Amino acid sequence: MGAKYDALKAHLADVENLNHAQGLLNWDQQTQMPPGGAPARAAQVATLARIAHEMFTSDETAKMLDDADAEIAGMPYDSDEASLVRVVRQDYEDLVKLPSDLVAELTRATSMAHEVWAKAREDNHFRTFQPSLEKIVDLTVQVAEHLGFQDQPYDALVDQYERGITTARIKEIFDAHKPALVALIAAIQARSDRVSDAVLHQEFDVDQQRAFSVEVVQALGYDFNRGRIDVAVHPFATSFSRNDVRITTRFNARWLNPALFGSIHEAGHAMYEQNVGEALEGTPLGAGTSLGVHESQSRMWENMIGRSKGFWCWAFPRLQTIFPAQFGRVDLDTFYRAINKVQPSFIRVEADEATYNLHIMLRFELESEMTAGKIRIGDLPEEWNDRFEAFFGITPPSDSLGVLQDVHWSMGLIGYFPTYALGNLLAAQYYQKAIQARPSIPDDIAQGKFDTLRTWLTENIHQHGRKFTSDELTRRVTGEPIQSRDYIHYLQTKFAEIYGL
Amino acid sequence: MGAKYDALKAHLADVENLNHAQGLLNWDQQTQMPPGGAPARAAQVATLARIAHEMFTSDETAKMLDDADAEIAGMPYDSDEASLVRVVRQDYEDLVKLPSDLVAELTRATSMAHEVWAKAREDNHFRTFQPSLEKIVDLTVQVAEHLGFQDQPYDALVDQYERGITTARIKEIFDAHKPALVALIAAIQARSDRVSDAVLHQEFDVDQQRAFSVEVVQALGYDFNRGRIDVAVHPFATSFSRNDVRITTRFNARWLNPALFGSIHEAGHAMYEQNVGEALEGTPLGAGTSLGVHESQSRMWENMIGRSKGFWCWAFPRLQTIFPAQFGRVDLDTFYRAINKVQPSFIRVEADEATYNLHIMLRFELESEMTAGKIRIGDLPEEWNDRFEAFFGITPPSDSLGVLQDVHWSMGLIGYFPTYALGNLLAAQYYQKAIQARPSIPDDIAQGKFDTLRTWLTENIHQHGRKFTSDELTRRVTGEPIQSRDYIHYLQTKFAEIYGL
Numbered sequence A, B: 001m002g003a004k005y006d007a008l009k010a011h012l013a014d015v016e017n018l019n020h021a022q023g024l025l026n027w028d029q030q031t032q033m034p035p036g037g038a039p040a041r042a043a044q045v046a047t048l049a050r051i052a053h054e055m056f057t058s059d060e061t062a063k064m065l066d067d068a069d070a071e072i073a074g075m076p077y078d079s080d081e082a083s084l085v086r087v088v089r090q091d092y093e094d095l096v097k098l099p100s101d102l103v104a105e106l107t108r109a110t111s112m113a114h115e116v117w118a119k120a121r122e123d124n125h126f127r128t129f130q131p132s133l134e135k136i137v138d139l140t141v142q143v144a145e146h147l148g149f150q151d152q153p154y155d156a157l158v159d160q161y162e163r164g165i166t167t168a169r170i171k172e173i174f175d176a177h178k179p180a181l182v183a184l185i186a187a188i189q190a191r192s193d194r195v196s197d198a199v200l201h202q203e204f205d206v207d208q209q210r211a212f213s214v215e216v217v218q219a220l221g222y223d224f225n226r227g228r229i230d231v232a233v234h235p236f237a238t239s240f241s242r243n244d245v246r247i248t249t250r251f252n253a254r255w256l257n258p259a260l261f262g263s264i265h266e267a268g269h270a271m272y273e274q275n276v277g278e279a280l281e282g283t284p285l286g287a288g289t290s291l292g293v294h295e296s297q298s299r300m301w302e303n304m305i306g307r308s309k310g311f312w313c314w315a316f317p318r319l320q321t322i323f324p325a326q327f328g329r330v331d332l333d334t335f336y337r338a339i340n341k342v343q344p345s346f347i348r349v350e351a352d353e354a355t356y357n358l359h360i361m362l363r364f365e366l367e368s369e370m371t372a373g374k375i376r377i378g379d380l381p382e383e384w385n386d387r388f389e390a391f392f393g394i395t396p397p398s399d400s401l402g403v404l405q406d407v408h409w410s411m412g413l414i415g416y417f418p419t420y421a422l423g424n425l426l427a428a429q430y431y432q433k434a435i436q437a438r439p440s441i442p443d444d445i446a447q448g449k450f451d452t453l454r455t456w457l458t459e460n461i462h463q464h465g466r467k468f469t470s471d472e473l474t475r476r477v478t479g480e481p482i483q484s485r486d487y488i489h490y491l492q493t494k495f496a497e498i499y500g501l
Helices: A003-031 A035-056 A059-071 A080-095 A100-123 A126-147 A153-161 A167-189 A206-220 A257-274 A291-305 A309-322 A332-338 A356-371 A377-392 A418-437 A441-446 A451-460 A470-478 A485-499 B003-031 B035-056 B059-071 B080-095 B100-123 B126-147 B153-161 B167-189 B206-220 B257-274 B291-305 B309-322 B332-338 B356-371 B377-392 B418-437 B441-446 B451-460 B470-478 B485-499
Strands: A229-231 A237-241 A244-249 B229-231 B237-239 B245-249
Touching (some): A003 A059, A003 A080, A003 A100, A003 A244, A003 B003, A035 A080, A035 A100, A035 B003, A059 A080, A100 A126, A126 A153, A126 A356, A167 A356, A167 A418, A167 A485, A206 A229, A206 A257, A206 A309, A237 A257, A244 A257, A257 A451, A309 A441, A356 A377, A356 A418, A418 A470, A441 A451, B003 B245, B035 B100, B100 B126, B126 B377, B153 B356, B153 B418, B167 B356, B167 B418, B206 B229, B206 B309, B237 B257, B257 B291, B257 B451, B291 B418, B291 B470, B309 B441, B356 B418, B418 B441, B418 B451, B418 B470, B441 B451
Parallel strands (some): B229 B245
Antiparallel strands (some): A237 A244
16 A cells, blocks of 8 residues: 555554553453552553553544545445544544543553452452442543533443444343343243253363363364463453464363353454454454454354354263263253253353343443433442342342452443343344355354354454444344344244253 | 652653563563464564653653752762662663664564574574574664774673673673683582482472472562462563562473572562562662672572572472472482582583583673674574583584573673673672671571571662662672672682582
8 A cells, every 4th residue: 555554554553562562461460460460550551551542542643544544545445444544533533532641540440440349259348349430430431421422421331342332222122122031031930940050060170171171162263373261250352463362261160161151252252353354463453343243253152152952962072071970971962951051140151041131231221320320339239139139030149249240340341231232132143144154054063163154254254353343244244233033033942942932 | 759850750650661561571472472472472562662762762851850850959879869860861871872763673673583593492493593693683783883882882782781891891800700610610520420410300290390499489588479480481580560570480390400490590580679669669760770780689599598508408308398209318418419510511591600600701702702793693603612612621412502592692682691690799799798797697598587688688789779780789788899709719618518629
């Protein structure tokens, strides 16, 4: 390309490098850092965030964007060049509204809050975390006010994670499938004795769990030459380049699910990042496009593949070899039903596919109300528990199993939760299309051949990075916007078979 | 302090945060990063280095230094304030001479060269590394030319690591003790059959080695709440704050020394950083003052403590408990003699105390000549081997055991090696003073009580951080400049006893 476009790319590469360095500081804090390092780390993250923000929101960026835009005039909408300028301009117009001091203050507050939250959760003591959360919500609402919104601050927050979406649109999508979920769960509850997950609650050596998780995610296509797996309190995937995408997991020596399905989930995120087009490496387009689309990848691999009968036709004999005492006399069907047991429970990340979106709807209500000033932070534990009772018919016995369970708020991620539910819906839409396009996918999976699906995902979704918004991508791939029809159909079919509904 | 001084401190804190972030990127690259991450990491490190360099060498820094200087006029020489302005001004005057592009190019070249060197060493193939090294030496000589020097480029390079020293002064110090070393080694060689180190070459479970290393460095005073230990090809210590100082080591399942003495060595570096005065945290003074002084700490703990009879009076029974099959029937004296066996060998980091400084003198010759253009990089393997033969009477059988053994050149650290030998001399000088001031130190060590020495070191050396130069500090602590008398006396006394000279 021309000199102006190249200058823009070089400038943006510096910002990307600062952001990725900050990403490494965060990864290290959650996986490696000794406890004493927290205050200095907060200061380091704050400096990097501030400098990156200043560089990106400088007048120089605006000038470079204009110059590059003129230079690439006429390039197609979906070209790398037009996409870069278009997407970066939108990022710029958002971020330029945020004062550097506010960004730095929020970064510092969240970096400090992480340890406070972890301790509060450990001690089951919300009041310890409350001042941190009050500060974070206050700063986040300030962010929303700077970004601007139509109806309420929460609109601006969700737009950060899923561009173009609003509180009202999310409510509409949630309202459209909540009744079907509630009905499905009620029907299952009436037959809850049909499925037991007892086989998953046995002693499982952690090193063996690790070995099996590694084998599985490697088979799915996660590339360890460009990644690694570590332990974190709240597992996540993070990318410093398409060639260095790391996942984290956590082990429970008496329960197979967290490490196994958690690893597959994070590998789903990571494969998205590892398969972004090489030409986008080092540019702001070199990452997943939205959190909802990201979650569609993790949830597809975790649930639509990882909790399917076909997958375990291939994987179960391997699991039996690794844990002969635990599974030697368990049949595939019993295991398949166990990993698909539906039961209202307290912890979102451990929720089954049928109840999961209800956990999100709860958080969506609370977040939109607390950022609108309708709920005081001090009242959150009570609000959480009351609504949880209304949604699920059970009350969390402790804040650690309730309002304190998620890391997100300590990280300033308010408005992020809805994307998990949107991801479930998108996963069903995309998977439906993938099977239409490549009908051998289910059979291939049953034979441990995952590249039929993975290459379809790479061609249709991964390679594009951030070139298209979630909505643009979804229409390109499926011909329609996000909808809950496919997801509800998927759940009803699957659980009708398992529970004999 | 006043507003001008505080503004300077805040500005410098940003630079420190960038430097520490870069430190983490390097630590990660050497201990955690998947291989695919190298190119992106090089770009990230280059961006951070360039921005830190630009911020520090900006006119703003000069202005802030002048303003703060005026504000703190009259503060004592050894006050934190006067020291900060004085030391930073010196750093500034050096760095301002270096063009940002050259710094970035060197950072990028060394970041890429690391993997190349590691592979070349693994493959025993110098030619693979040669182009990287040629580039690094070329860039380093350019650095020297920008910094300026009296006699030769190497003067400017050694001054970066040991401020105030010159090639001529190092040569003088080396020449002053080389004959005594050579004579000592010859006398020992004549009685080499007196000591066997066979007991160190057995099977040692790596996890057990790790447990013992951790127990030892913790007992010495390395604080794991503010640190951690990892595995690296070339072990090092690194600090991102006095409260996050990490060490690395490497394990050999058939040889005890690398992990054990390597861990003590790095813990010696790390305790220096962990015990820098709290008031200096986050400022450019919050680190060890020079590489020579740093090495005095690591070598003191590794050798003067870790290879002393007294230390093993306490530690050997513990080692016997961990490795009963290997040491159950070995007596303390045999073990003590084994760990002090003197024998010319190829690898510097595995060299004994008597031959160690000769390894440095070899590198000193080669570095000063190759930066003066007197040796071509392509001739280095031959030059290395010829001189090694002259120094030690043996010839390296491979470049991996010769010119490729050290990581330093791949990192652009030319002029660094002499500080290792200076560190040995300083260790003897400081330890001598410590025992004069606290005569119970040897007895305390024999009882596993290390804080008598450590607190003396903290009070006299560690707490000052970078407030004083190596020379200033050495004169304050010992009343004289660096000399080799104490070190030679220490070696002669110790080995006369062991070898019956």
